[in-house]
Amino acid sequence: MSTFSAESSHARSNPVAEPRAIRVLRHVWIPLSDGTRLSARIWLPQDAEEHPVPAVLEYIPYRKNDMTAGRDNTIHPVFAQAGYAAIRVDMRGCGDSDGTMADEYAQSELDDGLEILSWIAGQSWSDGGVGIIGKSWGGFNGLQIAALRPPELRAIITICSTDDRYADDVHFNGGVIIGSEMLSWASTMFAYNARPADPRIVGESWREQWHRRMNEPPYIDTWLQHQRRDDYWKHASVCEDYSAIEVPVLAVGGLYDEYRTTLFRLLDNLNAPTQALLGPWAHNYPHQGNPGPAIDFLPEAVRWWDRWMKGIDNGVAEQPRLRAFIPNSARPGKDIAERPGRWIAEQQWPSNNIADARFSLSEATRNGSPTMSSTESIGSAAGSWLQFGEVAGQQTDQREDDAESFTATWPELESPLEFVGTPAVNLTLRSDTPRGLVAVRLCDVGPDGTSRLVTAGMFNLTHAESHEHPEPLEPGSRFAVRIPLLASGHRFLEGHRVRVSISASYWPWAWPTPEETKVTLDLAVDDGLLLPVRQNSDDSYTQDEFRAPTPPPPNPIQVDGVPMTRTLATNLVTGETDLVLNNEARQHDSQDGLVYYTWDQDRYLRTAGDPLSAVAECRRVEHFSRPAVPGAPTPNAPSEISQAEASAGWDAKLCTFSRMTGDKDFFFITNELVAYEGDQQVFSRSWSTTIPRDLN
Structure with missing residues (x-):
C-alpha cells in the first residue's frame, strides 16, 4: 500500500x-x-x-x-x-x-x-x-x-x-417527511426558543422577555405547510446560486x-x-x-x-x-x-480515480417479494437519522429488516471494493395508490451473514419528476426513478457481499403514507446500483493533524450525563411497536455558579398493518439555576446590573410536550409549554394545528 x-x-x-x-x-x-x-x-x-x-x-x-x-x-x-x-x-x-x-x-x-x-x-x-x-x-x-x-x-x-x-436537513429526505426528526427537532427548538435570558446579564427585564419568548409559536406549523421544495426552502439554500x-x-x-x-x-x-x-x-x-x-x-x-x-x-x-x-x-x-x-x-475533483460501477439487479441473488407494503414494521434497526455518535443512536444488524424487505445481494468479493461519493439506485416501480415511498439501503454483508448499514436514502414517489411540482401517481402505471443515497465512503473487504435492501416502509425515519400502499418492483427492467468506486484503492494519506486531538485548555464547565438510551417494545398480539429514546445531561459552570439541566424523550409508536397508526411524541425539560450569594462580587455582570440583581439566585424551568399524528387528509399537531420559577408555575399555553397532507 x-x-x-x-x-x-x-x-x-x-x-x-x-x-x-x-x-x-x-x-x-x-x-x-x-x-x-x-x-x-x-x-x-x-x-x-x-x-x-x-x-x-x-x-x-x-x-x-x-x-x-x-x-x-x-x-x-x-x-x-x-x-x-x-x-x-x-x-x-x-x-x-x-x-x-x-x-x-x-x-x-x-x-x-x-x-x-x-x-x-x-x-x-x-x-x-x-x-x-x-x-x-x-x-x-x-x-x-x-x-x-x-x-x-x-x-x-x-x-x-x-x-x-430541502434536500438535507431534518425535515425531508427525497420528499419524504423524516418522521424521527420533523417533530423531534421542532420540539427541541420549541423548548430552546422559550428559554430565558440570564438575569445576571439583562437584569429585571428577563421575566418580561421570557414571557415574550414563550408565546412564540412552534416552527413545525410552518415546516409542514411546505411539503414540497418551494420558495420557503429555496430561501437561504445557497445551491440556488x-x-x-x-x-x-x-x-x-x-x-x-x-x-x-x-x-x-x-x-x-x-x-x-x-x-x-x-x-x-x-x-x-x-x-x-x-x-x-x-x-x-x-x-x-x-x-x-x-x-x-x-x-x-x-x-x-x-x-x-x-x-x-x-x-x-x-x-x-x-x-x-x-x-x-x-x-x-x-488531489483533484472530479477525480479520474473514481468511476461509477454498475451493479445490475439481474446479476444479484434476490430475496423477498418485489411487491412491498407500506404497513410493514421495518426500520427500527436504522439508528438515529441525526446522530451525535452515541452508541444508542448507531445502527444495528440489518438482518431482521432485510428479511422483511426486497434484497439484491451480489456474490462474495474476490478482492476489496472501495467507494467514496454519492451512490444511487435506479428502479422501475408501480404503485397501487396515488402515493407511495421507498427506502433504499446499501449494506455490507459479512461472511457470518451479518448485515451492516453503509448508507441509505428515501424517496417520495410522487416526486419522481420534481420535488417542486410533485404529481399523484397513476395507480398501476410503471415509472422509473433514480434514488440518491446519502454520500459515503466504505471498503468492502474480500469475502464480503454488497447488498441493496428496498422497502415501502421505514419507520420511524419515513412518515408512512395514509393508506396501505403496495409498491411493486418491475424486475423485467435491468435496474441496479451505481457505486462511485475508487480504481486505485491501494493508497493512504497522512498529515500531522490526523493524530489524536491536542488536550483542550482548562475548562470551568463540568458536564455529567446519563448515556442516551434507546428501547424498543413490541406487542406480539397487536403488532404495535414502541420506540423510546432518552437523553439527560447536567453541567455546572464553576466560575459563574450556573447549573444547566436538560432532559428529552422521543417516542415513536406504530402498529403493523394500520397505515394511520403512526404517532410521534416528544418531551423536553430545560432548567437553569444559580444559588444566591448576597454581597458576593460579580465581575461578569454588565455595569448596568445592580449588585443585588447580580448576586440574586435564579431558578427557571420549562417543560414541553409535542405530538404528531395524521389521518388520510391531514396532520394533527399539538404543543404544550409549562414554565416555573422555583416551585411556582408562571406560564402555561397549548397550541393545536391541523395541516393538510400534500402528497405525503
Missing part, C-alpha cells in the same frame, strides 16, 4: 506549540441598527489592541453562557492563542440577546449577521478581516452569509451543514452525519477554492469526533485561517480537494467507539 504524506506547516501554525497570552470578555453587547443588542463572548490575544488581528466568528442560537459553553471553551481560546479574535454570538432571541427568533435562517438572521461582521471590522482590536466557522446551524449560516458577499469576509469553515435546506460564494470554503462532514452529501455538491459546484474533509464521526466537531478516530482539528482550522486571512504560504492551497476516512468492513457493534480504516485523498 502506498502512502502519501502532506507536508504540514504544523510547526509554524500549531496554536498549542507557542500559545499567545489571551483575555476573555465574557459578555459584550453588539448593537444593531434597529436597537436590538446581541450578546457575545470574545477571546482576544492580550496584545490585540496594540496589534490588531483577524477575527473568527461563530454565530448560533445555542446559548454561549450554558448550552455550548463547554464546547466553546475547547475551540475559541485556541483560536485566540493562535492570533485571532474569537467571537461567539448568540442570535437574536437566543441566550441573552434581545428579541425573539422568527424561524431557522430567517432574513433577519442573515441581516444581523452582516451587521455583526461590520461591527467586528470596526473594533480597535480587529484588522478588518473575518472568517466564519460553525457546525450545523452555524455551518448553514456561514454558507448563507458568504453568499451575500460581505466585504469583511475572508474565508469560512462549514461543518455538518447543507447547501440545500453557487456563484455567489467567492471566499474559500473548507467543508467538513462525517460518515455518520446526515449532511455529508453537501461536501460533494460543494466540490462539484463552487468556483471559489474549496476543500472537503470527511471523517468517520457523526454530527460533531472533528476534535470531538465520535465515533473515532477524532483528529487534531483546531490546528487544521488555524492553518486554513492562516492561509486565507494572514496570507501565510503554508501549503493549504495545495492540499487535496477531498480528504476522506474510508472505514473497513466491520461486524455491527464491533466499532462503536472507533472505526477501523484509513485516510485517503483525491
